[in-house]
Amino acid sequence: xPVRSLSELALRSILLHLxxxxxxxxxxxxLAKPILMQxxxxxxxxxxxxxxxLKVDDQEIWEELCVKxxxxxxxxxxxxxxxxxxxxxxxxxxxxxxxxEEAGLRIRSKYQALEAQKQERRLVFxxxxxxxxxxxxxxxxxxxxxxxxxxxxARSETMRKAGLFAAAKPFPPGPSRTATSPxxxxxxxxTLRRPPAGTSQINLxxxxxxxxxxxxxxxxxxxxxxxxxxxxxxxxxxxxSPPRPxxxxxxxxxxxIPKHKSLSQLPSRVRS
Amino acid sequence: MEADxxxxxxxxxxxxxxxxxxxVQRKVALASQILAASLNEDSNFSESHSNACNxxxxxxxxxxxxxxxxxxxxxxxxxxxxxxxxxxxxIPPEIALxxxxxxxxxxx
Numbered sequence: 001x002p003v004r005s006l007s008e009l010a011l012r013s014i015l016l017h018l019x020x021x022x023x024x025x026x027x028x029x030x031l032a033k034p035i036l037m038q039x040x041x042x043x044x045x046x047x048x049x050x051x052x053x054l055k056v057d058d059q060e061i062w063e064e065l066c067v068k069x070x071x072x073x074x075x076x077x078x079x080x081x082x083x084x085x086x087x088x089x090x091x092x093x094x095x096x097x098x099x100x101e102e103a104g105l106r107i108r109s110k111y112q113a114l115e116a117q118k119q120e121r122r123l124v125f126x127x128x129x130x131x132x133x134x135x136x137x138x139x140x141x142x143x144x145x146x147x148x149x150x151x152x153x154a155r156s157e158t159m160r161k162a163g164l165f166a167a168a169k170p171f172p173p174g175p176s177r178t179a180t181s182p183x184x185x186x187x188x189x190x191t192l193r194r195p196p197a198g199t200s201q202i203n204l205x206x207x208x209x210x211x212x213x214x215x216x217x218x219x220x221x222x223x224x225x226x227x228x229x230x231x232x233x234x235x236x237x238x239x240x241s242p243p244r245p246x247x248x249x250x251x252x253x254x255x256x257i258p259k260h261k262s263l264s265q266l267p268s269r270v271r272s
Numbered sequence: 273m274e275a276d277x278x279x280x281x282x283x284x285x286x287x288x289x290x291x292x293x294x295x296v297q298r299k300v301a302l303a304s305q306i307l308a309a310s311l312n313e314d315s316n317f318s319e320s321h322s323n324a325c326n327x328x329x330x331x332x333x334x335x336x337x338x339x340x341x342x343x344x345x346x347x348x349x350x351x352x353x354x355x356x357x358x359x360x361x362x363i364p365p366e367i368a369l370x371x372x373x374x375x376x377x378x379x380x
Contacts, residue, residue, distance in 0.1 A: 002350045006340045009360050013368035027370060031376055052332035 011035070018043075023050035029057040041069075041089065062086045072094075101156050166249030280313055281325035285324035286338060294338045296312070301325065302339040303348070304378040327378065333370045336363065337378065 014021070014035055021039075024032050024047055032054055044065075048055050062085035066072060070092050082088040148156070152154060279379045284301045286294045302308040310319040319325050327334045340359060361372065 002356055003344050003347050004359070006337070006344075006378075006380050007372060009340075009363055010368050010372035010375050012360060013363045013365055014372065017365040020365075027369065027373060031372060156281070 022046050024054065025051060026053075027051070029054055033061075037064070041065055059085050062089055065089060066232065069093075163249045166246065168246075280311075281323045283323070284311060284336065285322075286354075287324060287326045288331040288334035289326075289328050290331050292334060294334065296338055296342070297345075300338070300341045300345045303344040304380040306378045307341075327374060327379075329370055329374045330367075333367050333374050336367060336371055337374050337380075340375075341380070 011034060015038060018038055021035070021043070024035065032051075036047070036054070036058060039047065039061075044058075044061065048058065064174075066085055066089050069089070162182070275292060282298055283295050284298050286296060286301065286307075288294075298311070301311060307325050309315065310317045310325055311323065313320055327337060329337075339362070343359055347354070350356065
């Protein structure tokens with residue numbers, strides 16, 4: 001027969017558009033069977049709902065679905081037949097879902113345990129109390145030098161004071177000094193004591209005898225042994241003692257005094 | 273009139289459930305077994321006397337059925353060089369379900 005039957009053609013057309021199908025109307029089961037065989041379980045449920053007369057006969061379809069889905073093995077006598085394959089399908093599906101969820105839960109908890117284990121071993125960076133690095137302070141330009149330790153502080157302080165002592169007038173002052181003693185009001189340095197002889201260990205230079213103008217006394221100019229700056233004027237009354245050579249220690253700000261006198265900007269030194 | 277009685281009428285009437293009427297050549301109607309049986313002169317069916325058959329489906333469906341019957345009648349005996357067109361594409365899915373039922377009814 002070269003021409004296909006209309007039944008066949010119509011069936012083909014239905015199967016092509018199976019997705020949109022949700023009811024089979026009043027079709028008898030025998031006609032519907034080939035269509036139902038192709039349906040998914042959910043669709044089958046809907047069709048049954050809309051065309052209830054099909055429910056009566058469609059056990060075999062559900063049976064087929066169950067066997068396929070749940071891989072029921074057929075043994076020699078065949079498998080036990082539940083009263084309703086449709087019910088069996090739904091129960092088995094629910095059971096499967098539950099097993100899946102449990103398995104998922106197990107895996108998740110195992111994974112979390114593993115993660116916790118890993119976390120224990122991980123390094124954790126805290127913000128507190130990071131010890132400073134050794135090289136933090138070496139900056140080429142000398143900014144922010146390493147803070148001075150106590151020892152360094154004591155040392156520098158001592159040296160500074162030694163320098164001041166070295167610059168103090170000697171004890172006792174000579175007679176030439178009294179002639180040039182300034183008026184009492186020009187005492188600038190309230191306390192400047194002579195260091196005991198021999199304690200100063202800094203550069204010993206020849207004591208300088210510099211003619212000093214009375215009004216231009218500066219704290220930091222190297223005072224001559226003849227300058228009576230000390231408050232202890234009683235000492236100046238002693239006469240006859242030769243001016244002890246005071247080791248000349250450059251004062252603390254010696255940096256600012258040019259080594260060569262002619263380059264000094266001090267008014268006393270200008271054009272000297 | 274005797275000639276009419278002796279030879280069957282060349283045209284037959286096919287009616288649908290909702291009042292549509294299709295007048296077709298006899299050989300077209302005979303493409304369906306059921307229609308052929310009911311239109312048979314030897315049978316005592318009323319259809320054979322009236323040359324009219326009813327197909328209990330909607331007009332749209334019956335129209336497609338009649339179309340198919342014409343198609344079938346034309347290409348039943350294949351000529352050697354002839355290409356038989358595909359009737360499948362002439363079936364709209366909306367009526368496919370009822371068409372299936374009608375085709376089953378007419379056993380065609």
